[in-house]
């Protein structure tokens with residue numbers, strides 16, 4: 001869950017996650033993660049344009065000029081809900097909050113980011129019927145994986161027709177050996193106590209910037225308004241999770257809507 005194995009994450013954050021798991025039920029949207037932004041966008045009155053890269057923001061007079069897809073838009077308020085690296089390059093000089101690259105909690109730098117390597121296997125038989133995320137927390141771990149789940153037990157629509165979909169995750173990043181597909185298969189089989197030799201690899205995703213580091217102390221979300229009219233939000237400004245991203249987005253929305261705004 002934390003995408004680290006060195007204990008560098010805030011204990012308070014780990015406890016917050018445990019509390020959330022204990023009180024809630026982890027789940028997957030039936031139609032994929034895209035269902036979450038679609039649902040948020042559905043209630044908006046204004047049109048939403050996707051697949052458009054924002055190229056730059058600059059101030060002119062009392063407003064901002066945003067360049068995207070070769071065109072310029074003038075805006076009095078801009079909410080920049082990107083990853084921290086893009087936020088830093090689009091809005092240099094603004095306090096982007098979050099822990100610094102060396103893991104220190106003081107704001108200022110782009111927070112260090114942690115990576116994950118995910119393999120997806122199609123299996124004729126599921127190695128378990130349980131709806132559980134299996135975590136290899138043995139010390140030492142017996143292979144590269146930190147967790148695995150039969151994703152199609154929770155969301156059958158994710159699997160190729162008539163088959164089952166197994167996900168495995170390993171830590172990924174500089175200085176870490178990249179495990180081969182067979183090594184991953186072997187470790188997953190050992191975790192489930194089943195034979196994985198017939199599993200077909202259907203996808204392999206390397207995500208180097210999956211989560212920002214979350215070192216102690218666990219702080220309140222950073223103020224959203226980085227400079228007049230420019231609001232920043234994302235998991236790196238609250239807590240490293242979808243929950244943190246939503247929380248930070250909510251803060252940004254409240255700051256934009258505050259009654260005394262300009």
Ligand SMILES: Cc1cc2nc3c(=O)[nH]c(=O)nc-3n(C[C@H](O)[C@H](O)[C@H](O)COP(=O)(O)OP(=O)(O)OC[C@H]3O[C@@H](n4cnc5c(N)ncnc54)[C@H](O)[C@@H]3O)c2cc1C
Nearest residue numbers: 052053054081082083086207210234235240241242243245
């Ligand atoms: C494999 C994987 C599994 C995960 N599982 C979980 C989980 O089970 N539970 C959980 O809580 N968290 C999970 N996370 C973490 C979670 O995905 C992140 O915490 C969350 O997505 C952060 O949301 P965000 O809105 O801050 O940033 P992002 O989701 O990174 O969104 C930022 C968006 O900005 C866009 N963008 C960047 N630059 C530009 C630009 N110039 N112009 C236009 N758009 C731009 C990007 O394309 C991206 O869509 C997982 C992450 C990964 C990689």
